[in-house]
Structure formats: structure tokens, C-alpha cells
Amino acid sequence: MSLGTTAAVALVGLTGHVVEVQAQLAYSVPGFSLVGLPDTALSESRDRVRAAVLSSRIDWPNRKITVNLSPASLPKQGSAFDLAVAVAVLAGAGQVRAAGLDRVVHIGELGLDGRLQPVRGVLPMVAAAVAAGRTDVVVPTADVAEASLVPGARVRGATTLAQVVALHGGDPGTLPDVDPVRPARVTSVRRAPGDLADVLGQELPRTALEIAAAGGHHLLLTGPPGTGKTMLAARLPGILPDLTEAEAVEVTAVHSVAGTFDPGGGLLTRPPYEDPHHTATPAAVVGGGSGQPRPGAASRAHRGILFLDEAPEFGSRVLETLRQPLEHGELVIHRSGGTARFPARFQLVLAANPCPCGMATGKGLECTCTPMARRRYLGRLSGPLLDRVDLQVEVAPVGRAGMRGEPGEPSAVVAARVAAARAAARARLAGTPWTVNAEVPGTWLRERLRGRWSVMRDVDRALDTGAISLRGADRVLRLASTIADLAGRDEPTAGDVGQALVLRTGRAA
Numbered sequence: 001m002s003l004g005t006t007a008a009v010a011l012v013g014l015t016g017h018v019v020e021v022q023a024q025l026a027y028s029v030p031g032f033s034l035v036g037l038p039d040t041a042l043s044e045s046r047d048r049v050r051a052a053v054l055s056s057r058i059d060w061p062n063r064k065i066t067v068n069l070s071p072a073s074l075p076k077q078g079s080a081f082d083l084a085v086a087v088a089v090l091a092g093a094g095q096v097r098a099a100g101l102d103r104v105v106h107i108g109e110l111g112l113d114g115r116l117q118p119v120r121g122v123l124p125m126v127a128a129a130v131a132a133g134r135t136d137v138v139v140p141t142a143d144v145a146e147a148s149l150v151p152g153a154r155v156r157g158a159t160t161l162a163q164v165v166a167l168h169g170g171d172p173g174t175l176p177d178v179d180p181v182r183p184a185r186v187t188s189v190r191r192a193p194g195d196l197a198d199v200l201g202q203e204l205p206r207t208a209l210e211i212a213a214a215g216g217h218h219l220l221l222t223g224p225p226g227t228g229k230t231m232l233a234a235r236l237p238g239i240l241p242d243l244t245e246a247e248a249v250e251v252t253a254v255h256s257v258a259g260t261f262d263p264g265g266g267l268l269t270r271p272p273y274e275d276p277h278h279t280a281t282p283a284a285v286v287g288g289g290s291g292q293p294r295p296g297a298a299s300r301a302h303r304g305i306l307f308l309d310e311a312p313e314f315g316s317r318v319l320e321t322l323r324q325p326l327e328h329g330e331l332v333i334h335r336s337g338g339t340a341r342f343p344a345r346f347q348l349v350l351a352a353n354p355c356p357c358g359m360a361t362g363k364g365l366e367c368t369c370t371p372m373a374r375r376r377y378l379g380r381l382s383g384p385l386l387d388r389v390d391l392q393v394e395v396a397p398v399g400r401a402g403m404r405g406e407p408g409e410p411s412a413v414v415a416a417r418v419a420a421a422r423a424a425a426r427a428r429l430a431g432t433p434w435t436v437n438a439e440v441p442g443t444w445l446r447e448r449l450r451g452r453w454s455v456m457r458d459v460d461r462a463l464d465t466g467a468i469s470l471r472g473a474d475r476v477l478r479l480a481s482t483i484a485d486l487a488g489r490d491e492p493t494a495g496d497v498g499q500a501l502v503l504r505t506g507r508a509a
């Protein structure tokens with residue numbers, strides 16, 4: 001019996017684990033089996049590997065072949081193991097040089113014609129390999145750029161199985177060169193367009209957007225159609241600071257697994273923007289799918305913006321699924337093969353018409369909805385969801401005067417104030433688990449600030465008289481902190497608290 005051994009990487013969520021791929025070739029009844037918890041895609045791998053070897057005009061060993069992937073306890077999904085399986089078999093058959101091969105990580109799907117197809121998740125796979133001391137990786141040519149982003153990786157690319165065989169000192173066969181496979185990137189990371197200078201009027205919503213950016217607060221914009229809600233939301237990423245390096249690595253890994261990362265521009269350094277349509281299914285928002293699970297919109301928005309336009313039109317199950325990431329900053333996808341976790345710490349922006357017909361604004365004279373329908377409409381955004389939205393503002397139609405007015409401040413100017421405010425908040429919150437005001441729990445704020453902030457008296461009095469609820473008080477304190485940070489003040493003034501009260505038109509105060 002002879003053995004061939006190489007390595008691959010199994011991804012669980014964003015976490016990669018090095019897997020040993022070992023082929024045993026015995027002189028017995030010819031056959032080919034794969035063991036070690038394979039899912040269906042892995043079993044199909046058997047057929048692809050055999051076809052790819054034969055298409056490459058390489059002899060398929062006529063023996064009893066058993067390929068073992070270990071540790072067996074790891075769920076192994078997807079097609080990225082094909083190349084390692086093929087290399088292990090050919091090493092066992094003596095068709096490639098076996099020495100040192102066990103240290104090399106092979107990643108890639110094989111086409112029936114012997115071409116190497118790019119796979120999702122190359123960045124976290126290679127990162128895991130390097131972290132485990134396996135710096136030698138072989139990937140499909142189309143994935144070389146992405147793999148090369150991992151510091152310390154020694155990346156080699158190949159277009160066909162035959163080229164990989166040649167790489168390992170084997171006879172590449174007589175197959176003519178084939179064209180490299182184009183990376184099958186369907187979409188790439190959404191970058192929201194536009195500058196705040198495009199938005200006319202809308203002083204209050206613009207202020208709300210700036211406060212949301214500075215404090216990381218979730219935001220609800222309500223108002224009739226055509227007032228600029230979508231415009232405003234799309235301009236939020238543009239006033240957020242760059243991602244830190246650690247955040248950039250994490251966000252890029254999510255998009256690598258999602259298949260929405262184009263490595264041409266290096267790691268993703270700007271906050272992503274995701275705006276799923278209201279017809280989106282829970283799976284599209286949360287993630288899932290067969291084989292290697294894909295992160296959904298909520299994870300692709302990690303460290304960026306998740307914008308739900310026409311939010312009440314979303315299915316209640318979709319809205320319900322957002323509670324987990326809003327609370328825990330991650331999404332857990334349960335599968336028969338195990339559990340995948342994807343980070344999902346996004347800033348939520350909701351836009352909504354005030355009622356089904358959209359006209360219930362101002363005096364609401366043009367609204368044709370029944371009072372019942374009006375109440376129900378925003379009620380679809382359930383309490384638990386809205387409870388987490390500190391900022392709730394109305395966007396009114398821009399009058400003629402507004403339309404003729406000066407263009408608004410450009411995003412760059414606002415972004416500079418946001419960056420300064422974030423720095424101030426980070427300094428104040430140093431030593432806590434939080435970096436932005438929106439993350440700070442109410443109890444901490446109230447305890448910490450009682451006796452320190454003079455304005456706490458006003459808040460306490462409003463609480464005592466029942467003018468605001470405890471939850472409302474927490475929101476006011478968080479928003480007032482951000483307003484003070486933006487103004488360069490250590491602590492909020494009564495005026496800041498007043499503004500916070502206005503910006504939290506929160507129906508459920």
C-alpha cells in the first residue's frame with residue numbers, strides 16, 4: 001500500500017482549520033472513496049477529481065483508493081478540497097514528488113476538464129494556513145491576488161491540474177495550455193455613491209446623520225416619498241472613518257467568503273454599505289445556502305451600514321432575524337454539519353413612509369389611510385427593533401425655498417467633525433469594552449454620570465415626573481454625549497439634552 005499526503009483548509013464561518021488530506025492506494029479491487037465527514041459537495045468532489053485527472057491525460061491509478069480528511073470532526077463543506085484530494089492521490093501513485101508535499105496547502109475546485117476554479121473564502125483560508133505555520137499555498141490563478149494579501153504567505157498559482165502536477169515535479173501530460181478561468185465574481189462590495197453636498201435643505205436629518213456617524217447610533221428616517229431619505233442613507237458611509245487594520249481584515253474575510261470581494265484594490269478599508277430590497281428572504285439577509293454557507297447582507301454590512309429602505313415593507317421574519325446581530329454583533333447559522341458564525345456588527349438605518357400611502361406628513365391632510373392602517377404601518381417595525389434605534393427623525397418635504405438654497409456641506413467637512421467626535425468618545429470610553437456612544441448601556445451611563453454631569457438633574461427630573469421612560473432617558477444620554485462630542489464639549493449642556501430629546505422623536509420614548 002502507498003500513501004500520499006497534503007493539506008487543505010476547512011472553513012467554519014470565517015475560521016479556517018488546516019485539514020490533512022491523505023490518500024491510501026491499495027492493490028485490491030479498484031475504487032475511490034472519501035472519508036471524514038464529507039457533505040454532498042465533497043462526495044461530488046470524487047467524480048470531479050477523477051474526471052479532471054483523466055482530462056489532464058494523467059493516468060488514474062487503477063487501485064483501491066481511500067482518501068481520508070482529518071480531523072474527521074470538522075465539518076467540511078464546499079468544493080475547495082478538490083485540488084488537495086487530487087494531489088494526494090497522484091502523490092500516492094508516485095505521479096508527483098511526495099517529499100514535503102504534506103506541508104503544502106492546496107486550495108481549489110477542479111473542473112471536469114482539469115481546470116482550477118476559484119473558490120470563496122481564500123483570504124481566511126490562507127490566513128489560517130499561515131497562522132498554523134503552513135506558509136506554502138497553491139491556489140487557482142484567479143485567487144492568487146487575494147491569497148497574496150496574507151502577510152507571510154508564499155503563494156503559487158496554477159490554471160490547471162496539469163500545472164500543479166508540473167509544480168510538484170510530475171509529468172504535466174500533453175494537454176495544451178488552456179485559458180485561465182475568469183474569477184466568477186458576481187458582484188463586488190457595495191460602495192455607496194454620492195456626496196452630502198447633493199442634499200438640499202434637510203437640516204435636521206443632516207444633523208441626525210452626522211450624530212449617527214459620530215456615535216454609531218442606529219437611525220430611523222420617516223417621511224413622505226421623494227424627500228431624500230434614500231439619498232441621505234446612502235451618504236452615511238461617506239462620513240464614517242476608515243476601518244482600522246483589524247476591522248479591514250475581518251470585513252475583507254466576510255466578503256471573501258461571500259464572494260463579493262475584488263482583491264484588485266487590496267484589503268477593504270472603507271465601511272461597507274448593504275441595502276437589501278424589501279422582498280429579500282430571511283436567508284438573503286442572514287446568510288446560508290448549500291455547501292459552504294455564505295454570509296448574508298447583515299454580515300456583509302459588518303462594520304458598515306445595513307440600510308432597510310421602506311423598512312415596514314420587509315417581511316416580519318426578516319425584521320425578526322435582525323435582533324440577534326443587533327444584540328450580539330454576530331449571526332449564527334446552524335447546519336447539519338455544524339455551526340457557522342459570521343460577524344454582523346452593523347449600523348442600522350431604516351427609512352419608512354409615515355403611512356401606507358406615504359402622505360401622512362405635517363397636518364396629513366392628503367393622507368388617504370385609515371387611522372388604523374396608519375398606526376399599524378410603523379408598528380410593523382417591532383418594539384424590540386426600534387428600541388435599539390436611538391435616533392428617530394422626520395424628513396419633511398423640501399419647500400421651494402430649500403430647493404433654491406445653497407448646496408449642503410460636503411461629506412469631507414462633515415467627516416472631519418465625525419472623526420474628531422469619535423476620537424473624543426474613544427478617549428472617554430478608554431478602559432471600557434465600548435468605543436462609540438451607541439454601544440454604552442444605559443445603566444453604565446446613568447451610574448457613571450450621576451453626580452458628574454449637571455444635566456443629569458434635568459434627566460432625573462423628567463424621569464421622576466414620567467415625562468420620559470428609563471429607556472428614553474438612556475437614549476437621551478447617549479445622544480447628548482455624542483452631540484457634546486461633536487461640539488468639542490466634555491459633558492453635555494442642557495441645550496445638548498434638549499436637542500437629543502428632539503432627535504429621539506422616538507414614538508416609544
Ligand SMILES: Nc1ncnc2c1ncn2[C@@H]1O[C@H](COP(=O)(O)OP(=O)(O)O)[C@@H](O)[C@H]1O
Pocket residue numbers: 198199200201202223224225226227228229230231232351398
Ligand atoms: N433634499 C433633497 N435634495 C436634493 N435632491 C433631492 C432631495 N430630496 C429628494 N431629492 C431628489 O429626489 C430623488 C428621490 O429622493 P429619495 O432619496 O429617493 O427620496 P425618498 O427616499 O425620501 O423617497 C433624488 O434622487 C433626488 O434627485
Ligand SMILES: [Mg+2]
Pocket residue numbers: 226229230231309351
Ligand atoms: Mg427612498
Ligand SMILES: [Zn+2]
Pocket residue numbers: 355356357358359360367368369
Ligand atoms: Zn396615508
